[in-house]
Amino acid sequence: MKKLWIYDTTLRDGAQREGLSLSLEDKLRIAHQLDSLGVPFIEGGWPGANPKDVQFFWQLKEQPLTQAEVVAFCSTRRPGKQAASDTTLQPILSAGTRWVTIFGKSWDLHVVEGLKTTLEENLAMIADTISYLRSQGRQVIYDAEHWFDGYKNNPDYALQTLAAATNAGAQWLVLCDTNGGTLPHEVTQIVADVSHALPTAKLGIHTHNDSGTAVANALSAVREGVGMVQGTINGYGERCGNANLCTLIPNLQIKLGYDCIQAQQLEKLTQTSRFISEVVNLAPDDHAPFVGLSAFAHKGGIHVSAVERNPLTYEHIQPQQIGNSRRIVISDQAGLSNVLSKAKSFGIELDRQNPACRQILDSLKKLENEGYQFEGAEASFELLMRKALKQRQHFFEIKGFQVHLDKDGEKVSNSLATVKVTVNGQDILEVAEGNGPVSALDAALRKALENFYPAIANFYLTDYKVRILDGRAGTSAKTRVLIESSNGQQRWTTLGVSFNILDASYQAVVESLEYGLMAEVRRQKAEGRRQKAEGNLTLS
Incomplete structure (x- = not known):
């Protein structure tokens, strides 16, 4: 199998997604998860751009990764300066990483309009920055920003930028579809052109998903011989996102036969996808290829x-x-x-x-x-x-409930719920408050049942969803309520349907408690069998 280097930029490019914000602890947890997945390159951020990224690289010295190379990211030096005296590069060296990724301009439009400098100075910026970092003992990956747009507009100049990076000592040249507008057939042709012009260069690919083709573009580049693929977990990234490594890695390894990560690490891909979804506080895409809940x-x-x-x-x-x-x-x-x-x-x-x-x-x-x-x-x-199947256990019976909500002008007080429950022939009447009617009802039920079933103290609601089934009926519409619950080890979802939202919620809450108790009975039986088996082993 041919080796293919996976480069993850979730912590930098992925974090540019709208609505996604990572704390220092979040970044460290994600980095260690990616390390256990077997990703060889993890881009940690831009030291100096913000205090959090500086702290991240220092913190990793105390909590080092086991196999991955953490990479610092930065731009080339500024126009009219020398790399050795440019203050933007000093935090990169202070981060202490062996590998550094530098991005520079490939598109003459960006050089003239964005940097407000000359094409010649841009080439000098690329060469000077990489030469300086190499003189400081760093390995350099050069990200050719806006590469495909630049090549389509001025191929000769775009190739000159790559030549400048190569001659200065860059180990990798990564072709970036920064605007995400390139299509697979264009990627194929342009990568072939670069391979022909720079036959000894080690090429990588970095694609964005603005045309919905980020994964397809990366696969096309790999088929043309690139050896490094950059992307993010779950495709997180600015605008429409980056190439999704959760889709790319299995396609590359299982379908195309490339060596990306070890087989036992590949089995952690779904877990990694969902873990990172939890850390960044974004709902996982149930219909995502390979790792989605509905994928199979x-x-x-x-x-x-x-x-x-x-x-x-x-x-x-x-x-x-x-x-x-x-x-x-x-x-x-x-x-x-x-x-x-x-x-x-x-x-x-x-x-x-x-x-x-x-x-x-x-x-x-x-x-x-x-x-x-x-x-x-x-x-x-x-x-x-x-x-x-007549296998449903009856832990309790609800005899009735009432929920009250008082509103005094602009002020809303807590809701009050009263429930009457029968357990083992004994009637219990309980009252509880909550910040809403469902919360109060849930609290009253728990209060009534916990003396009989202490495990209920470990149950808690993790999500509550309401769906109006017929919007044309207005406030008289039938309502479906979904409640997700957990005991700390597993999650389960129950539902209720009624024209009355409280009745629908009541159905879902009651079934949630009932299912949790059933799961607890199963757990206790399994634990009893385990202890009995261990006892038999000890005796024998």
């Missing part, structure tokens, strides 16, 4: 039946290769194959001939016609399935 989800009954026989029928790779998993989606398009497969994922052995199987399918289609949607609420579907 099957909804249509015919699809499910075929995948159960042979996954190759509807899956282009094995999801386990990149750390993802197959999901069978339950909806009104489901067939018996969906129900059987979903039952298996819940640990339920269900035979196709069992009348309950058809009963579950009929209930599913009836409820979805009423507005339920179990695709995003698998905990509720498992409860529905276990009810049909």
Whole structure:
């Protein structure tokens, strides 16, 4: 397998995405996650551009990476100065990295209009900066900014900028589609031209997604012989983003046979994608290729039946290769194959001939016609399935509830909820406050049940979504509520549907607590079996 060098710029270029902000701790956590993924180059930021980036490079000296090269990023020196005396380059040296990435102008338009200098001075800026950094013992990657636009407008001059960088000692020349407007066939031709003009140069590619072709452009460049690919996790970046490494790496390694990272590290790709989504506080794209929650989800009954026989029928790779998993989606398009497969994922052995199987399918289609949607609420579907199979445990029974909200002029007081619950034949009446009606209802239920089920103290709501099912009905519309909960180890989602938003919320909250208790019972049984097995091993 031919080696291909992956260069991650999530911490610098990715952080330029609108709405994305990274703390110092965020940057350190992401850097170590990328290191464990096996990414060989991690661009950490621009030392001197802000105090946080300076601290990041210093902090990494105390928390060093295990295998990756952390890279400092900077521009060429300013016009009319010498690199040795340009203060913008001193923080780069102070960062203490072995590798430095310098970007310079390839497009004559930018030289004249942006830098307000001459084409000759721009060439001198590139050469002087790289020569100086090399004299200080640094390895240099040269990012040719706006390369493709520059080449299309003035190919002779654009090539002169690369020659200046090469002659000054740059180890890599990275061709950047900074505006993201180049198409794959253009990338192919231009990379071929550069390879012909500079046959000994080590080339890289850096693409943006403004035309929706960042990944395709990078793949085209690799097919023409570039040895380094730059991109970001989840495609984060300015405007429309950068080339998505979560798509590029598996395509390059699994489909094209390049050596990017180790196979066991590739299995961490989905985990890395979702981990970084959490750190940057952006919802993961469920429909992202390879790593998305729905990337290997099957909804249509015919699809499910075929995948159960042979996954190759509807899956282009094995999801386990990149750390993802197959999901069978339950909806009104489901067939018996969906129900059987979903039952298996819940640990339920269900035979196709069992009348309950058809009963579950009929209930599913009836409820979805009423507005339920179990695709995003698998905990509720498992409860529905276990009810049909008479396996649903009844931990408690709700006898009724009331919710009050007082508003005095502009001031809104806390909501107050009262619930009446029966547990083991005992009636409990509890009252609790919350900052909203659902919060108050949730608090009152917990208060009523915690003495019987202490594990509930570890349950908490992580998300609450409301969907109006028929906007034309206005405030009389039916409402669907989705509630995501967690116990610290796992997450589950339940739903409720009603014309009354509080009733829909009540359904979802009750099922959330019920499912959490069911999961706790399973955990305790598994722990008991483990302890028993360990005891037997000890005795033997």
